[in-house]
Amino acid sequence: MPHxxxxxxxxxxTGPFAFRPETAKPMRALAEFLLRGxxxxxxxxxxxxxxxxxxxNDCHFCQTSHGAAAAHHLGGPSELAxxxxxxxxxxxxxxxxxxxxxxxxxxxxxxxxxxxxxxxxSDDIARARSEGATDTEIHDTVLIAAAFCMYNRYVDGxxxxxxxxxxxxxxxxxxMAHQGYVAAHVQNPAPTPEEVIA
Amino acid sequence: MPHIPLPEGVPGxRGPMLFRPETAEPMSEMxxxxxxxxxxLTLAERELIGMYVSAQNDCRYCQTIHGAVAAHHLGATEEQExxxxxIKCDPSxxxxxxxxxxxxxxxxxxxxxxxxxxAEDxxxxxxQGATDLEIHDTVLIAANFCMMNRYVDGxxxxxxxxxxxxxxxxxxxxxxxxxxxxxxx
Numbered sequence: 001m002p003h004x005x006x007x008x009x010x011x012x013x014t015g016p017f018a019f020r021p022e023t024a025k026p027m028r029a030l031a032e033f034l035l036r037g038x039x040x041x042x043x044x045x046x047x048x049x050x051x052x053x054x055x056x057n058d059c060h061f062c063q064t065s066h067g068a069a070a071a072h073h074l075g076g077p078s079e080l081a082x083x084x085x086x087x088x089x090x091x092x093x094x095x096x097x098x099x100x101x102x103x104x105x106x107x108x109x110x111x112x113x114x115x116x117x118x119x120x121x122s123d124d125i126a127r128a129r130s131e132g133a134t135d136t137e138i139h140d141t142v143l144i145a146a147a148f149c150m151y152n153r154y155v156d157g158x159x160x161x162x163x164x165x166x167x168x169x170x171x172x173x174x175x176m177a178h179q180g181y182v183a184a185h186v187q188n189p190a191p192t193p194e195e196v197i198a
Numbered sequence: 199m200p201h202i203p204l205p206e207g208v209p210g211x212r213g214p215m216l217f218r219p220e221t222a223e224p225m226s227e228m229x230x231x232x233x234x235x236x237x238x239l240t241l242a243e244r245e246l247i248g249m250y251v252s253a254q255n256d257c258r259y260c261q262t263i264h265g266a267v268a269a270h271h272l273g274a275t276e277e278q279e280x281x282x283x284x285i286k287c288d289p290s291x292x293x294x295x296x297x298x299x300x301x302x303x304x305x306x307x308x309x310x311x312x313x314x315x316x317a318e319d320x321x322x323x324x325x326q327g328a329t330d331l332e333i334h335d336t337v338l339i340a341a342n343f344c345m346m347n348r349y350v351d352g353x354x355x356x357x358x359x360x361x362x363x364x365x366x367x368x369x370x371x372x373x374x375x376x377x378x379x380x381x382x383x
Binding site for chain 2: 003004005016019020022023025026027029030033034037057058059109112113116117118120122125135136138139140142143145146147149150151152153154155156157158159
């Protein structure tokens with residue numbers, strides 16, 4: 001049960017977003033720009049950074065929903081199963097996963113941000129640069145990881161309700177990937193019961 | 199030296215916020231609503247929560263500036279600066295309200311990780327008169343500082359040493375807030 005009285009049936013962060021729209025607005029805008037705004041990092045890569053950080057923070061709702069968004073960015077419905085397998089592998093050990101050396105270097109930075117800002121070393125940055133990362137990409141990686149250290153704590157610090165099974169997150173992830181974090185979720189913050197069952 | 203080239207002479211998060219105005223805008227708006235918007239928590243209480251979390255995260259810039267803003271709101275005397283230090287060291291023995299102590303306890307648990315916040319923490323806060331909205335805002339302020347602290351230190355931004363720098367800047371922030379041009383100076 002949530003620590004405060006939240007609107008019922010809204011999963012994860014959408015409960016406190018509905019409870020406090022004044023803070024939801026900039027938080028949605030930040031997620032929209034960081035994960036879907038113009039960027040030389042693909043939305044899939046950015047969602048993977050968010051998913052990995054959320055996994056390190058042990059936040060079920062965030063790692064599963066952003067994992068589903070990443071899976072949708074990575075390919076169409078027929079590829080979802082293999083995309084989910086790749087995401088599970090990245091969460092378990094990204095260094096041995098079949099992803100680019102650049103994304104590995106960025107996930108290494110994100111993992112250090114999750115532990116604490118001072119854990120990010122000059123060596124981490126040099127590795128990312130040698131794999132082709134730009135200053136803006138390094139900046140955005142640090143900020144995505146930092147922002148998810150906020151979103152994860154918001155979701156779990158209020159003990160919000162969230163579906164357990166991954167299937168419930170597939171339509172949610174599609175909306176996050178294709179409609180985004182601002183307009184779509186304001187109109188339709190929760191999965192319908194049919195979607196949850198599906 | 200910062201990990202990426204940032205505008206020089208700009209302290210803490212303002213360097214990367216000038217570097218990336220697209221993300222600075224929602225971050226500034228969020229700080230303004232949380233720290234200065236309409237609330238039954240005082241400006242000083244909210245700044246003290248931000249200061250305490252930043253201290254727990256060992257972020258020198260954020261704990262110093264938000265401690266200075268809190269002291270400014272409390273009356274800007276040397277005595278208030280000492281109170282801020284006392285709260286930073288141990289809120290449980292500091293001369294502050296039981297309600298603020300309960301909220302700082304929640305904030306400290308948020309800093310450790312969302313799942314560290316217990317039902318008992320929120321029951322204690324309610325017993326001391328905290329509302330659902332105040333508990334919500336305490337959790338979100340603490341979570342927000344877990345972002346800001348990592349942004350500041352994860353990019354190795356510039357942290358001035360001079361205490362007077364923080365006093366002057368705190369007075370400026372207390373007057374003009376987190377979204378105005380003054381906050382970018």
